[in-house]
Amino acid sequence: MPSFDLKTELSRFQAELPIERAWMPPSSWYTAPSIYALEQAAVFTNSWQPIARRADLSAPGSFASGVLAAQPWVALRDAEGQLRAYHNTCRHKGREVVQGCGRADELVCGYHAWTYGLDGKLKRAPQMAGVQEFDRACMSLPPISIDTWGLWVFIHLGSKPKPLTEHMDGLTQALGGPDWTSFRYHSFQTWTIDCNWKVVCDNYLDGGYHIPHMHPSLDAQIDMQSYTTEVHENFSIQSAPSSPSEDERSDHAAGARIGSAARYAWLYPNWMLNRYGPCIDTNLVIPLGPDRSEVHYEFFFLASKIDADKSFLEDSIAQSLITQREDTAICESVQRGLASASYESGRYAPQLEIGEYRFHHLLALDLKAAQAASR
CATH class of the missing domain: 2.102.10.10 (Rieske [2Fe-2S] iron-sulphur domain)
Incomplete structure (x- = not known):
């Protein structure tokens, strides 16, 4: 078996290339213990x-x-x-x-x-x-x-980090300065998934590419023809208006749960905030090992909904859990494929996977800087 050289494996993703020419990070980034160890020090010790x-x-x-x-x-x-x-x-x-x-x-x-x-x-x-x-x-x-x-x-965990307010300022503005006081915490769910933490993030950030194929009930609730992705310095936001018409694949009336639009915000490296209708849910992806992760899901609703519409809350959470089960199956299958000798790296869909590409770009900068500093 050939020896594993960390510097060589990191160099296989060329962050300077435009998305049209770039290859995705190699499978070793998702399976190698040394990459996982470097991420703990370079990414999670040095991020809010x-x-x-x-x-x-x-x-x-x-x-x-x-x-x-x-x-x-x-x-x-x-x-x-x-x-x-x-x-x-x-x-x-x-x-x-x-x-x-x-x-x-x-x-x-x-x-x-x-x-x-x-x-x-x-x-x-x-x-x-x-x-x-x-x-x-x-x-x-x-x-x-x-x-x-x-x-x-x-x-x-790092020394003298950039103040959180500065770190989050762009996201706050992009979300329109939400009135957080109008929301109340409802409940949480935790999922343990047999995949690398980045597989979960990649799946979230693919610009809705997989939604029509893997999430029929969600696909029925949003207008995929108008799906967009905005990429910013340390975050991205995917948006889609609610479906303009009824769809038999969903038990919800068009816009009843989604409201006027759904917004899916991702903050580097591993936190997602989903805003739609009277709902907010967050997903925190926690690495547990090179091929294992945990997703901590929290649900928040407008206080008026919590007090007045229990059935809506239950239905909304049930829909989220359907989507999470579907995503879990996707991610575990991808991890098995990444371990295959037949797969090394893939290509991006340039008009869709720009959020995923930005994630890989930021990750590469952190990993390569940490590896260089350790020499």
């Missing part, structure tokens, strides 16, 4: 990632925890109302200080009861009397950048 809903961290002492790019984190609101985030690793033996979510006046590690204030400073370290050169000030939990946008809380 949504980790909680703003409402869940609204009360003093509320906290949430998780893992991003193999780094445990905890986010909280302190007694003064300030949002904070820290590396959630006890300075004693490395155990996660807290797990899950809830409310606390201090952060107590369940292993040996080392205790930290909500400001991250070490307050108590039991049974450590007699330890020499023990500098309590150096034993604080290292901070992580944290900020909010819309209904969500984001963190960034």
